[in-house]
Amino acid sequence: MDNQQLQVVLEMRGITKRFPGVLANDKVDLTLNAGEVLALLGENGAGKSTLMNVLIGLYRQDEGEIYLGGKRVEIHSPSDAADLGIGMVHQNFKLVRTMTVAENIILGLKDLPFIPKIQEVTKRIKALSDQYHLKVDPSAYIWQLSVGEQQRVEILKLIYRGASILILDEPTAVLTPQEAQELEHVLEILTSEGKSAIFITHKMEEVMAFSDRVLVLQQGKLIASRNTDETSPQELARLMVGREVLFRLDKEPCQPGDTVLELKDICAMDNRGLPALNDLSLEIKSGEILGIAGVAGNGQNHLAEVVTGLKKPSKGQVILNGKDVTQNSPLQMIQSGVSYIPADRIGMGAVGNMAVSENLSMKGYRKEPITRNGILQPKQITKFAKNLIELFRIATPTPATRIKFLSGGNIQKAILAREIDSCSGLMVAVYPSRGLDVGATESVRKMLLDQRQRGLAVLLISEDLDELLSISDRIAVLFDGRIMGVVPSEHVDSETLGLMMGGVPISALPDEAVS
Amino acid sequence: MRVVFEKRQSISRQAMVLVPVLSFFAALLLGAILLLSSGANPITTYVAMLRGAFGSTYSFSETLVKAIPLMLTGLGVAVAFKMRFWNIGAEGQFVWGGIAGTFVALFLSQYIPDPLLLPAVILGGTIAGAIWAGIPAVLKAYIGVDETLTSLMLNYVAILYAQYLFYGPWRDPEGYGFPGTALFPEAAWLPRLLNRAHLGLVFAFIAALVLWFIFNRTRWGFELKIIGENKTAAEYLGIKIARNIVLALLLSGALSGLAGASEVAGLSRRLQTGFSMGYGYTAIIVAWMAQLKSIPVLFVAVLMAALLVGGDQVQLTMGLPSSVGLVLQGLILFPMLAGSLFTEYRLRIIRQKNEPSISPDQEIESELQS
The missing domain is CATH 1.10.3470 (ABC transporter involved in vitamin B12 uptake, BtuC)
Incomplete structure (x- = not known):
């Protein structure tokens, strides 16, 4: 890009957006030049998506202004944004699967005639797809297309509508490496014609490969702006996650015992048949917390599901207490003492329409005293629930209240109570404190430390580096379904972790970083 | 002023009982309109249906x-x-x-x-x-x-x-x-x-x-x-x-x-x-x-x-089609489905403009309106 002729096309000034209890954007400034690719880098919850949703009119900012080509604009809806030449490719594509590419592209156009001339549309799409190297058959149905092709349709849709500013939300998250390379090429053509792009990401290598400039957001604030060729992955990693660790809980020294869980060369596929875990090997001993660090979507859920029997690996072995349990069902894993605190509390961890007491006994109901000869014992259920409610300080009006009427923190405490109570070997906890307030977070972490003291093995999957550094004994970093390295948590800094989270294997790091 | 549906804090037991009962009466009212339009007196029709269904030991057994x-x-x-x-x-x-x-x-x-x-x-x-x-x-x-x-x-x-x-x-x-x-x-x-x-x-x-x-x-x-x-x-x-x-x-x-x-x-x-x-x-x-x-x-x-038997009875005694009973059966379902919303939600009327917002979406809505 030619730095001499910078022409500002978009300026966002002092954008502030509040949600109840959260400051999602705090006086964020953003400028975008013609022909530029701008990366928005930050952890989950840093405010990247909020900022872009303001720009395309899904949210309305509380404070701040937006200028387009020097003129102040009000954007009330995505269709306003489209009129101004701003379009977004969402992470989950907004395409109608049973319609063709051409139909999807013209769907929702305002000046569409009653009977659209599909042939003309097709011709124009063909011309555009040649021009921008976005190869796709206009008459194909969406359900016939790969994810990469669907993304091309989304981009074509924006170009067809005359967008000059394209927003891409984690565009490579769903792509194969080859498709990602093609996307890079498409961006080059687009920018060479003076169009600009903003892309949301938390992958360092993507920033380095795609962008001209990068803005780093942290907890809603813009904390740095760098020209890509003047920065390094190290610096960006530090900027993204490099705040000081706030507190370390007092914990006893780790006294690891026998190996509880061993994963050997595990491979697993996701729902689309793409590899989600690649030759992953891990080991956890009793009395130890192994933290799994990594940006969401790098195989965390698959890892948890393989360990709990919900997903069968396509290759490799799961060994629990010395026994091969690779083919075990979820029930067999539960019965071997594996507990699981899932990431999706409401969707998986709890049954909203059932009572708190029933939810608490959903692991223990197979055994006495909760059932006797297949018959439930309501008195025992209530007694059992009251005990856990007191022990874990779950705030609920009565044990019979439907659990969906509790706060998120209390639902999480209930799930934790149930899982801890039923656990007798391995505890798998995925994002256990996500979305909880400080008090609840601390009690969740304390409970996990207590389990380690009890001699359980804990697999803690978290995005929160503070959490990982403060309670785990060792940290393994997961990237793209692979382990980038395992490090003892006392001797690691967040910059090193940040680099590994961005895809740099431990072997490529300088020695002093992990000594 | 806006009217919004708000999630209740707990399931309303009153609503669980009231909704089916009120739905039944709503169906009777809707049915009355149909009966009137075909020239029948709804009250005498309903009385005849009630008698037909419960008026005697025989009708009750039927x-x-x-x-x-x-x-x-x-x-x-x-x-x-x-x-x-x-x-x-x-x-x-x-x-x-x-x-x-x-x-x-x-x-x-x-x-x-x-x-x-x-x-x-x-x-x-x-x-x-x-x-x-x-x-x-x-x-x-x-x-x-x-x-x-x-x-x-x-x-x-x-x-x-x-x-x-x-x-x-x-x-x-x-x-x-x-x-x-x-x-x-x-x-x-x-x-x-x-x-x-x-x-x-x-x-x-x-x-x-x-x-x-x-x-x-x-x-x-x-x-x-x-x-x-x-x-x-x-x-x-x-x-x-x-x-x-x-x-x-x-x-x-x-x-x-x-x-x-x-x-x-x-x-x-x-x-x-x-x-x-x-x-x-x-x-x-x-x-x-x-x-x-x-x-x-x-x-x-x-x-x-009772609606079925009562319907048969009005056919015999009043010359109305027996499908009156079937019509009422069908009519009950609509208010039932609509009403079941109230077991978990309630209506709230908002008068002031600057109510504290409940969700981000509502916040946008109110801002767009102001």
């Missing part, structure tokens, strides 16, 4: 006669719906109960000792109903075939097959051409309690109690409830989903099959034309109105039966 199959099929449908399995095949399962019961009564009677014949008839019908419901259940649970289509279409197979049987191979040779089988041997008759109201009533009461017990007091019922409420959670908790769906649907079909067998053995004592009256479809309304709860199904079934 209401019970129609309530029995509605109770059993209603319970069957409720079991399936609790699992979020949209079994609309109760009619077919009911008809199979009749076919199998008839087969046992007519063609196996010489092999079965008399005291065991009636139990065998009932059991045969129950098993046949279960199998008929098992087909869509297996298709759904193991290969994901949509159950609404399969269960509905299997109704036609069952109904037409029954017709084929009593018009064709099973037709009573001494029946003067009447479409129906021969009369069952007396050992296969289900005893009657009051006029034509038969022992099926007792079956229905027992079934309701057993279902209540299964869903509230057994480990299996607990698992079924979890599957119905949240399949992802059920899988996570190690519950075998496919197997349990099939088992629950066997139970669902068994209840409708029991209804069919009781109907042939208790009422007509033969399989004949007019056997399939659509009880299995009305059962869907019964189950919804009873909010899928077993004991209320019994009462709702009586109410629905």
Whole structure:
């Protein structure tokens, strides 16, 4: 890009957006030049998506202004944004699967005639797809297309509508490496014609490969702006996650015992048949917390599901207490003492329409005293629930209240109570404190430390580096379904972790970083 | 000023009782408009219907006669719906109960000792109903075939097959051409309690109690409830989903099959034309109105039966079409569905402009309006 002729096309000034209890954007400034690719880098919850949703009119900012080509604009809806030449490719594509590419592209156009001339549309799409190297058959149905092709349709849709500013939300998250390379090429053509792009990401290598400039957001604030060729992955990693660790809980020294869980060369596929875990090997001993660090979507859920029997690996072995349990069902894993605190509390961890007491006994109901000869014992259920409610300080009006009427923190405490109570070997906890307030977070972490003291093995999957550094004994970093390295948590800094989270294997790091 | 729906802090028990009751009265009001438009006096019509359904011991027993199959099929449908399995095949399962019961009564009677014949008839019908419901259940649970289509279409197979049987191979040779089988041997008759109201009533009461017990007091019922409420959670908790769906649907079909067998053995004592009256479809309304709860199904079934019997009565006494009762049955469902919203939500009227916002979306809304 030619730095001499910078022409500002978009300026966002002092954008502030509040949600109840959260400051999602705090006086964020953003400028975008013609022909530029701008990366928005930050952890989950840093405010990247909020900022872009303001720009395309899904949210309305509380404070701040937006200028387009020097003129102040009000954007009330995505269709306003489209009129101004701003379009977004969402992470989950907004395409109608049973319609063709051409139909999807013209769907929702305002000046569409009653009977659209599909042939003309097709011709124009063909011309555009040649021009921008976005190869796709206009008459194909969406359900016939790969994810990469669907993304091309989304981009074509924006170009067809005359967008000059394209927003891409984690565009490579769903792509194969080859498709990602093609996307890079498409961006080059687009920018060479003076169009600009903003892309949301938390992958360092993507920033380095795609962008001209990068803005780093942290907890809603813009904390740095760098020209890509003047920065390094190290610096960006530090900027993204490099705040000081706030507190370390007092914990006893780790006294690891026998190996509880061993994963050997595990491979697993996701729902689309793409590899989600690649030759992953891990080991956890009793009395130890192994933290799994990594940006969401790098195989965390698959890892948890393989360990709990919900997903069968396509290759490799799961060994629990010395026994091969690779083919075990979820029930067999539960019965071997594996507990699981899932990431999706409401969707998986709890049954909203059932009572708190029933939810608490959903692991223990197979055994006495909760059932006797297949018959439930309501008195025992209530007694059992009251005990856990007191022990874990779950705030609920009565044990019979439907659990969906509790706060998120209390639902999480209930799930934790149930899982801890039923656990007798391995505890798998995925994002256990996500979305909880400080008090609840601390009690969740304390409970996990207590389990380690009890001699359980804990697999803690978290995005929160503070959490990982403060309670785990060792940290393994997961990237793209692979382990980038395992490090003892006392001797690691967040910059090193940040680099590994961005895809740099431990072997490529300088020695002093992990000594 | 804006009116918003707001989630309640807890389930409203008042609403759970009031909604079905008010829906019934709303249906009466809507029905009144229809009656007026066809020149009938709604009040005298309703009074005549009430008399027709409950006015005498005989009319009450006739209401019970129609309530029995509605109770059993209603319970069957409720079991399936609790699992979020949209079994609309109760009619077919009911008809199979009749076919199998008839087969046992007519063609196996010489092999079965008399005291065991009636139990065998009932059991045969129950098993046949279960199998008929098992087909869509297996298709759904193991290969994901949509159950609404399969269960509905299997109704036609069952109904037409029954017709084929009593018009064709099973037709009573001494029946003067009447479409129906021969009369069952007396050992296969289900005893009657009051006029034509038969022992099926007792079956229905027992079934309701057993279902209540299964869903509230057994480990299996607990698992079924979890599957119905949240399949992802059920899988996570190690519950075998496919197997349990099939088992629950066997139970669902068994209840409708029991209804069919009781109907042939208790009422007509033969399989004949007019056997399939659509009880299995009305059962869907019964189950919804009873909010899928077993004991209320019994009462709702009586109410629905009263509408049918009352409808027949106004045809006789006032010359109105008997479908008045069917129209009212249908009309009840609309206010019911609309009203069920109020058990979990309530209306709130917002007057000031600067209310504290509840969700980000609402915040945007209010800002856009200001």
